[in-house]
Amino acid sequence: MRYIFKSASIIILLTAINSCSNGQGTHPKECIELNNKGSDILTSSTDGKRDLDKAVDFFKQSIVCDSTNITPYINLTTALDDKHLFKEEIIFYNKILKMTKNDPGMLEQKGMLFERMNDSVSANKIYSLAFSECKERLVQNPADGNLIGILVDLKAITIGTDEAIKELDKQLNVHPELSPRLSYLHEFYKNFNRYAFVHRLATIDGIPQQ
Known part of the structure:
Protein backbone atom coordinates (compact mmCIF):
# COMPACT_ATOMS: atom_id res chain seq x y z
CA MET A 1 0.00 0.00 0.00
CA GLU A 89 -9.82 17.45 5.14
CA ILE A 90 -10.72 18.07 8.79
CA ILE A 91 -13.59 15.58 8.47
CA PHE A 92 -11.21 12.83 7.38
CA TYR A 93 -8.66 13.71 10.04
CA ASN A 94 -11.42 13.19 12.58
CA LYS A 95 -12.11 9.75 11.09
CA ILE A 96 -8.39 8.90 11.23
CA LEU A 97 -8.16 10.03 14.85
CA LYS A 98 -11.12 7.84 15.75
CA MET A 99 -9.49 4.86 14.02
CA THR A 100 -6.13 5.46 15.76
CA LYS A 101 -7.58 6.46 19.14
CA ASN A 102 -6.12 9.97 18.95
CA ASP A 103 -2.69 9.07 17.63
CA PRO A 104 -0.49 12.01 18.72
CA GLY A 105 1.25 12.21 15.34
CA MET A 106 -2.08 12.57 13.58
CA LEU A 107 -3.15 15.16 16.14
CA GLU A 108 0.01 17.08 15.26
CA GLN A 109 -0.99 16.99 11.59
CA LYS A 110 -4.48 18.21 12.41
CA GLY A 111 -3.03 21.05 14.46
CA MET A 112 -0.89 22.15 11.51
CA LEU A 113 -3.96 21.96 9.28
CA PHE A 114 -5.74 24.39 11.58
CA GLU A 115 -2.75 26.70 11.23
CA ARG A 116 -3.06 26.52 7.44
CA MET A 117 -6.68 27.51 7.98
CA ASN A 118 -5.47 30.51 10.04
CA ASP A 119 -7.15 29.15 13.18
CA SER A 120 -4.36 29.38 15.74
CA VAL A 121 -6.70 28.91 18.71
CA SER A 122 -7.88 25.50 17.49
CA ALA A 123 -4.34 24.61 16.45
CA ASN A 124 -2.97 25.27 19.94
CA LYS A 125 -5.75 23.20 21.53
CA ILE A 126 -4.89 20.27 19.27
CA TYR A 127 -1.16 20.63 19.94
CA SER A 128 -1.91 20.55 23.68
CA LEU A 129 -3.96 17.38 23.24
CA ALA A 130 -1.18 15.85 21.13
CA PHE A 131 1.33 16.54 23.93
CA SER A 132 -0.98 14.94 26.49
CA GLU A 133 -1.56 11.84 24.37
CA CYS A 134 2.14 11.51 23.60
CA LYS A 135 3.25 11.81 27.22
CA GLU A 136 0.54 9.46 28.43
CA ARG A 137 1.61 6.80 25.95
CA LEU A 138 5.28 7.28 26.80
CA VAL A 139 4.49 6.42 30.41
CA GLN A 140 3.38 3.01 29.17
CA ASN A 141 6.12 2.69 26.52
CA PRO A 142 9.03 4.97 27.46
CA ALA A 143 11.38 3.60 24.77
CA ASP A 144 8.91 3.95 21.89
CA GLY A 145 10.93 5.69 19.17
CA ASN A 146 7.79 6.70 17.28
CA LEU A 147 6.37 8.56 20.27
CA ILE A 148 9.72 10.15 21.14
CA GLY A 149 10.08 11.44 17.58
CA ILE A 150 6.60 12.94 17.68
CA LEU A 151 7.28 14.54 21.09
CA VAL A 152 10.44 16.17 19.72
CA ASP A 153 8.53 17.29 16.64
CA LEU A 154 5.81 18.88 18.77
CA LYS A 155 8.40 20.76 20.80
CA ALA A 156 9.96 22.13 17.61
CA ILE A 157 6.58 23.39 16.43
CA THR A 158 5.25 24.80 19.67
CA ILE A 159 8.37 25.88 21.62
CA GLY A 160 11.32 26.00 19.27
CA THR A 161 14.19 23.98 17.87
CA ASP A 162 16.45 24.51 20.89
CA GLU A 163 13.92 22.79 23.14
CA ALA A 164 13.36 20.09 20.52
CA ILE A 165 17.07 19.27 20.34
CA LYS A 166 17.33 19.38 24.13
CA GLU A 167 14.47 16.86 24.37
CA LEU A 168 16.04 14.69 21.69
CA ASP A 169 19.40 14.63 23.49
CA LYS A 170 17.69 13.81 26.77
CA GLN A 171 15.78 10.90 25.24
CA LEU A 172 18.84 9.53 23.44
CA ASN A 173 20.81 9.71 26.66
CA VAL A 174 18.16 7.58 28.38
CA HIS A 175 17.59 5.33 25.36
CA PRO A 176 20.92 5.13 23.46
CA GLU A 177 19.61 2.15 21.49
CA LEU A 178 17.38 4.60 19.58
CA SER A 179 20.31 6.67 18.32
CA PRO A 180 20.57 4.93 14.89
CA ARG A 181 16.89 5.62 14.37
CA LEU A 182 16.50 9.18 15.68
CA SER A 183 19.88 10.89 15.59
CA TYR A 184 19.18 12.18 12.05
CA LEU A 185 16.77 14.65 13.66
CA HIS A 186 19.75 16.70 14.87
CA GLU A 187 20.57 17.58 11.28
CA PHE A 188 16.94 18.16 10.40
CA TYR A 189 16.42 20.71 13.16
CA LYS A 190 19.59 22.61 12.22
CA ASN A 191 17.74 23.88 9.14
CA PHE A 192 14.22 23.72 10.57
CA ASN A 193 11.86 26.27 9.08
CA ARG A 194 8.66 26.25 11.07
CA TYR A 195 6.56 28.08 8.47
CA ALA A 196 7.66 25.74 5.69
CA PHE A 197 7.07 22.70 7.89
CA VAL A 198 3.55 23.72 8.89
CA HIS A 199 2.61 24.79 5.38
CA ARG A 200 4.13 21.71 3.76
CA LEU A 201 6.67 23.57 1.66
CA ALA A 202 9.87 21.99 0.42
CA THR A 203 13.03 23.68 1.69
CA ILE A 204 16.66 23.93 0.65
CA ASP A 205 18.97 24.77 3.57
CA GLY A 206 15.92 25.92 5.49
CA ILE A 207 14.69 28.25 2.73
CA PRO A 208 11.09 27.52 1.59
CA GLN A 209 10.67 26.64 -2.07
CA GLN A 210 7.31 27.69 -3.44
Missing part, protein backbone atom coordinates in the same frame (compact mmCIF):
# COMPACT_ATOMS: atom_id res chain seq x y z
CA ARG A 2 1.35 3.40 -0.93
CA TYR A 3 1.31 6.33 1.45
CA ILE A 4 1.55 9.87 0.14
CA PHE A 5 2.01 12.15 3.13
CA LYS A 6 3.84 15.47 3.29
CA SER A 7 5.60 15.71 6.63
CA ALA A 8 9.17 15.69 7.86
CA SER A 9 8.09 13.15 10.48
CA ILE A 10 6.59 10.85 7.85
CA ILE A 11 8.85 7.87 8.59
CA ILE A 12 8.20 8.02 12.33
CA LEU A 13 4.48 8.60 11.90
CA LEU A 14 3.79 5.98 9.25
CA THR A 15 5.77 3.34 11.13
CA ALA A 16 3.38 3.86 14.01
CA ILE A 17 0.32 3.85 11.76
CA ASN A 18 1.49 0.73 9.97
CA SER A 19 1.74 -1.01 13.34
CA CYS A 20 -1.90 -0.16 14.00
CA SER A 21 -3.02 -1.21 10.53
CA ASN A 22 -1.22 -4.53 10.56
CA GLY A 23 -3.40 -5.73 13.40
CA GLN A 24 -6.50 -5.38 11.24
CA GLY A 25 -5.65 -8.30 9.00
CA THR A 26 -5.26 -8.43 5.23
CA HIS A 27 -7.08 -5.81 3.19
CA PRO A 28 -8.82 -6.78 -0.08
CA LYS A 29 -6.52 -6.49 -3.09
CA GLU A 30 -9.04 -4.59 -5.19
CA CYS A 31 -9.40 -1.94 -2.46
CA ILE A 32 -5.62 -1.56 -2.17
CA GLU A 33 -5.38 -1.12 -5.94
CA LEU A 34 -7.84 1.78 -5.82
CA ASN A 35 -5.64 3.49 -3.23
CA ASN A 36 -2.53 2.81 -5.31
CA LYS A 37 -4.11 4.34 -8.42
CA GLY A 38 -4.74 7.52 -6.45
CA SER A 39 -1.18 7.46 -5.12
CA ASP A 40 0.22 7.05 -8.63
CA ILE A 41 -1.60 10.20 -9.71
CA LEU A 42 -0.20 12.23 -6.83
CA THR A 43 3.36 11.09 -7.51
CA SER A 44 3.24 11.14 -11.31
CA SER A 45 4.10 14.82 -11.69
CA THR A 46 5.34 17.83 -9.76
CA ASP A 47 4.41 20.40 -12.39
CA GLY A 48 0.85 21.02 -11.18
CA LYS A 49 -0.74 18.93 -13.92
CA ARG A 50 -1.89 16.14 -11.63
CA ASP A 51 -5.58 15.27 -11.77
CA LEU A 52 -6.32 15.80 -8.08
CA ASP A 53 -10.05 15.25 -8.55
CA LYS A 54 -9.39 11.80 -9.94
CA ALA A 55 -6.96 11.01 -7.09
CA VAL A 56 -9.55 12.08 -4.52
CA ASP A 57 -12.13 9.88 -6.23
CA PHE A 58 -9.83 6.82 -6.14
CA PHE A 59 -9.08 7.30 -2.44
CA LYS A 60 -12.77 7.67 -1.64
CA GLN A 61 -13.57 4.55 -3.65
CA SER A 62 -10.88 2.68 -1.73
CA ILE A 63 -12.44 3.80 1.57
CA VAL A 64 -15.90 2.67 0.47
CA CYS A 65 -14.38 -0.64 -0.65
CA ASP A 66 -12.63 -1.16 2.71
CA SER A 67 -13.35 1.32 5.49
CA THR A 68 -10.90 -0.38 7.90
CA ASN A 69 -7.74 0.46 5.92
CA ILE A 70 -6.26 3.72 7.19
CA THR A 71 -3.91 4.23 4.24
CA PRO A 72 -6.40 5.78 1.77
CA TYR A 73 -7.73 8.06 4.52
CA ILE A 74 -4.25 9.47 5.08
CA ASN A 75 -3.58 9.79 1.36
CA LEU A 76 -6.94 11.48 0.90
CA THR A 77 -6.01 14.19 3.41
CA THR A 78 -2.93 14.97 1.31
CA ALA A 79 -4.95 15.24 -1.89
CA LEU A 80 -7.57 17.41 -0.21
CA ASP A 81 -4.82 19.60 1.23
CA ASP A 82 -3.34 20.06 -2.25
CA LYS A 83 -6.80 21.19 -3.39
CA HIS A 84 -7.08 23.49 -0.34
CA LEU A 85 -10.30 21.73 0.67
CA PHE A 86 -9.37 22.15 4.31
CA LYS A 87 -12.85 21.78 5.83
CA GLU A 88 -13.36 18.42 4.14
Whole structure:
Protein backbone atom coordinates (compact mmCIF):
# COMPACT_ATOMS: atom_id res chain seq x y z
CA MET A 1 0.00 0.00 0.00
CA ARG A 2 1.35 3.40 -0.93
CA TYR A 3 1.31 6.33 1.45
CA ILE A 4 1.55 9.87 0.14
CA PHE A 5 2.01 12.15 3.13
CA LYS A 6 3.84 15.47 3.29
CA SER A 7 5.60 15.71 6.63
CA ALA A 8 9.17 15.69 7.86
CA SER A 9 8.09 13.15 10.48
CA ILE A 10 6.59 10.85 7.85
CA ILE A 11 8.85 7.87 8.59
CA ILE A 12 8.20 8.02 12.33
CA LEU A 13 4.48 8.60 11.90
CA LEU A 14 3.79 5.98 9.25
CA THR A 15 5.77 3.34 11.13
CA ALA A 16 3.38 3.86 14.01
CA ILE A 17 0.32 3.85 11.76
CA ASN A 18 1.49 0.73 9.97
CA SER A 19 1.74 -1.01 13.34
CA CYS A 20 -1.90 -0.16 14.00
CA SER A 21 -3.02 -1.21 10.53
CA ASN A 22 -1.22 -4.53 10.56
CA GLY A 23 -3.40 -5.73 13.40
CA GLN A 24 -6.50 -5.38 11.24
CA GLY A 25 -5.65 -8.30 9.00
CA THR A 26 -5.26 -8.43 5.23
CA HIS A 27 -7.08 -5.81 3.19
CA PRO A 28 -8.82 -6.78 -0.08
CA LYS A 29 -6.52 -6.49 -3.09
CA GLU A 30 -9.04 -4.59 -5.19
CA CYS A 31 -9.40 -1.94 -2.46
CA ILE A 32 -5.62 -1.56 -2.17
CA GLU A 33 -5.38 -1.12 -5.94
CA LEU A 34 -7.84 1.78 -5.82
CA ASN A 35 -5.64 3.49 -3.23
CA ASN A 36 -2.53 2.81 -5.31
CA LYS A 37 -4.11 4.34 -8.42
CA GLY A 38 -4.74 7.52 -6.45
CA SER A 39 -1.18 7.46 -5.12
CA ASP A 40 0.22 7.05 -8.63
CA ILE A 41 -1.60 10.20 -9.71
CA LEU A 42 -0.20 12.23 -6.83
CA THR A 43 3.36 11.09 -7.51
CA SER A 44 3.24 11.14 -11.31
CA SER A 45 4.10 14.82 -11.69
CA THR A 46 5.34 17.83 -9.76
CA ASP A 47 4.41 20.40 -12.39
CA GLY A 48 0.85 21.02 -11.18
CA LYS A 49 -0.74 18.93 -13.92
CA ARG A 50 -1.89 16.14 -11.63
CA ASP A 51 -5.58 15.27 -11.77
CA LEU A 52 -6.32 15.80 -8.08
CA ASP A 53 -10.05 15.25 -8.55
CA LYS A 54 -9.39 11.80 -9.94
CA ALA A 55 -6.96 11.01 -7.09
CA VAL A 56 -9.55 12.08 -4.52
CA ASP A 57 -12.13 9.88 -6.23
CA PHE A 58 -9.83 6.82 -6.14
CA PHE A 59 -9.08 7.30 -2.44
CA LYS A 60 -12.77 7.67 -1.64
CA GLN A 61 -13.57 4.55 -3.65
CA SER A 62 -10.88 2.68 -1.73
CA ILE A 63 -12.44 3.80 1.57
CA VAL A 64 -15.90 2.67 0.47
CA CYS A 65 -14.38 -0.64 -0.65
CA ASP A 66 -12.63 -1.16 2.71
CA SER A 67 -13.35 1.32 5.49
CA THR A 68 -10.90 -0.38 7.90
CA ASN A 69 -7.74 0.46 5.92
CA ILE A 70 -6.26 3.72 7.19
CA THR A 71 -3.91 4.23 4.24
CA PRO A 72 -6.40 5.78 1.77
CA TYR A 73 -7.73 8.06 4.52
CA ILE A 74 -4.25 9.47 5.08
CA ASN A 75 -3.58 9.79 1.36
CA LEU A 76 -6.94 11.48 0.90
CA THR A 77 -6.01 14.19 3.41
CA THR A 78 -2.93 14.97 1.31
CA ALA A 79 -4.95 15.24 -1.89
CA LEU A 80 -7.57 17.41 -0.21
CA ASP A 81 -4.82 19.60 1.23
CA ASP A 82 -3.34 20.06 -2.25
CA LYS A 83 -6.80 21.19 -3.39
CA HIS A 84 -7.08 23.49 -0.34
CA LEU A 85 -10.30 21.73 0.67
CA PHE A 86 -9.37 22.15 4.31
CA LYS A 87 -12.85 21.78 5.83
CA GLU A 88 -13.36 18.42 4.14
CA GLU A 89 -9.82 17.45 5.14
CA ILE A 90 -10.72 18.07 8.79
CA ILE A 91 -13.59 15.58 8.47
CA PHE A 92 -11.21 12.83 7.38
CA TYR A 93 -8.66 13.71 10.04
CA ASN A 94 -11.42 13.19 12.58
CA LYS A 95 -12.11 9.75 11.09
CA ILE A 96 -8.39 8.90 11.23
CA LEU A 97 -8.16 10.03 14.85
CA LYS A 98 -11.12 7.84 15.75
CA MET A 99 -9.49 4.86 14.02
CA THR A 100 -6.13 5.46 15.76
CA LYS A 101 -7.58 6.46 19.14
CA ASN A 102 -6.12 9.97 18.95
CA ASP A 103 -2.69 9.07 17.63
CA PRO A 104 -0.49 12.01 18.72
CA GLY A 105 1.25 12.21 15.34
CA MET A 106 -2.08 12.57 13.58
CA LEU A 107 -3.15 15.16 16.14
CA GLU A 108 0.01 17.08 15.26
CA GLN A 109 -0.99 16.99 11.59
CA LYS A 110 -4.48 18.21 12.41
CA GLY A 111 -3.03 21.05 14.46
CA MET A 112 -0.89 22.15 11.51
CA LEU A 113 -3.96 21.96 9.28
CA PHE A 114 -5.74 24.39 11.58
CA GLU A 115 -2.75 26.70 11.23
CA ARG A 116 -3.06 26.52 7.44
CA MET A 117 -6.68 27.51 7.98
CA ASN A 118 -5.47 30.51 10.04
CA ASP A 119 -7.15 29.15 13.18
CA SER A 120 -4.36 29.38 15.74
CA VAL A 121 -6.70 28.91 18.71
CA SER A 122 -7.88 25.50 17.49
CA ALA A 123 -4.34 24.61 16.45
CA ASN A 124 -2.97 25.27 19.94
CA LYS A 125 -5.75 23.20 21.53
CA ILE A 126 -4.89 20.27 19.27
CA TYR A 127 -1.16 20.63 19.94
CA SER A 128 -1.91 20.55 23.68
CA LEU A 129 -3.96 17.38 23.24
CA ALA A 130 -1.18 15.85 21.13
CA PHE A 131 1.33 16.54 23.93
CA SER A 132 -0.98 14.94 26.49
CA GLU A 133 -1.56 11.84 24.37
CA CYS A 134 2.14 11.51 23.60
CA LYS A 135 3.25 11.81 27.22
CA GLU A 136 0.54 9.46 28.43
CA ARG A 137 1.61 6.80 25.95
CA LEU A 138 5.28 7.28 26.80
CA VAL A 139 4.49 6.42 30.41
CA GLN A 140 3.38 3.01 29.17
CA ASN A 141 6.12 2.69 26.52
CA PRO A 142 9.03 4.97 27.46
CA ALA A 143 11.38 3.60 24.77
CA ASP A 144 8.91 3.95 21.89
CA GLY A 145 10.93 5.69 19.17
CA ASN A 146 7.79 6.70 17.28
CA LEU A 147 6.37 8.56 20.27
CA ILE A 148 9.72 10.15 21.14
CA GLY A 149 10.08 11.44 17.58
CA ILE A 150 6.60 12.94 17.68
CA LEU A 151 7.28 14.54 21.09
CA VAL A 152 10.44 16.17 19.72
CA ASP A 153 8.53 17.29 16.64
CA LEU A 154 5.81 18.88 18.77
CA LYS A 155 8.40 20.76 20.80
CA ALA A 156 9.96 22.13 17.61
CA ILE A 157 6.58 23.39 16.43
CA THR A 158 5.25 24.80 19.67
CA ILE A 159 8.37 25.88 21.62
CA GLY A 160 11.32 26.00 19.27
CA THR A 161 14.19 23.98 17.87
CA ASP A 162 16.45 24.51 20.89
CA GLU A 163 13.92 22.79 23.14
CA ALA A 164 13.36 20.09 20.52
CA ILE A 165 17.07 19.27 20.34
CA LYS A 166 17.33 19.38 24.13
CA GLU A 167 14.47 16.86 24.37
CA LEU A 168 16.04 14.69 21.69
CA ASP A 169 19.40 14.63 23.49
CA LYS A 170 17.69 13.81 26.77
CA GLN A 171 15.78 10.90 25.24
CA LEU A 172 18.84 9.53 23.44
CA ASN A 173 20.81 9.71 26.66
CA VAL A 174 18.16 7.58 28.38
CA HIS A 175 17.59 5.33 25.36
CA PRO A 176 20.92 5.13 23.46
CA GLU A 177 19.61 2.15 21.49
CA LEU A 178 17.38 4.60 19.58
CA SER A 179 20.31 6.67 18.32
CA PRO A 180 20.57 4.93 14.89
CA ARG A 181 16.89 5.62 14.37
CA LEU A 182 16.50 9.18 15.68
CA SER A 183 19.88 10.89 15.59
CA TYR A 184 19.18 12.18 12.05
CA LEU A 185 16.77 14.65 13.66
CA HIS A 186 19.75 16.70 14.87
CA GLU A 187 20.57 17.58 11.28
CA PHE A 188 16.94 18.16 10.40
CA TYR A 189 16.42 20.71 13.16
CA LYS A 190 19.59 22.61 12.22
CA ASN A 191 17.74 23.88 9.14
CA PHE A 192 14.22 23.72 10.57
CA ASN A 193 11.86 26.27 9.08
CA ARG A 194 8.66 26.25 11.07
CA TYR A 195 6.56 28.08 8.47
CA ALA A 196 7.66 25.74 5.69
CA PHE A 197 7.07 22.70 7.89
CA VAL A 198 3.55 23.72 8.89
CA HIS A 199 2.61 24.79 5.38
CA ARG A 200 4.13 21.71 3.76
CA LEU A 201 6.67 23.57 1.66
CA ALA A 202 9.87 21.99 0.42
CA THR A 203 13.03 23.68 1.69
CA ILE A 204 16.66 23.93 0.65
CA ASP A 205 18.97 24.77 3.57
CA GLY A 206 15.92 25.92 5.49
CA ILE A 207 14.69 28.25 2.73
CA PRO A 208 11.09 27.52 1.59
CA GLN A 209 10.67 26.64 -2.07
CA GLN A 210 7.31 27.69 -3.44
